[in-house]
Amino acid sequence: MNSSVEFIEVDLEAGEKKLILELGGFWVMDETTQADLRNGRKKWIRFRADVVSELIGELSYHCNRCRNVYQLELLDELICHLEVTFSASTR
16 A cells, blocks of 8 residues: 555544445445444444545445444434545644
8 A cells, every 4th residue: 555645533432433334335445444334343443534525525425325223323424524534634
């Protein structure tokens, strides 16, 4: 892997990591991020900066079509968390 790749670290809970793997996993092609998401003990997940906006879009797509209220709330919170973290890191 190229060491010049910029990562954004996001603090995620187990349920949030599971949602990302299930609904947006195909956007997360980076081995580092996949390993972080699959590691049950790891809390700070490293995402490539160019993937975060695509992931937010994919999760938003699923959120807008979700019929399960619980999953809808989880997705909404996760999307907001990713947006805040992404916007703070790009300043």
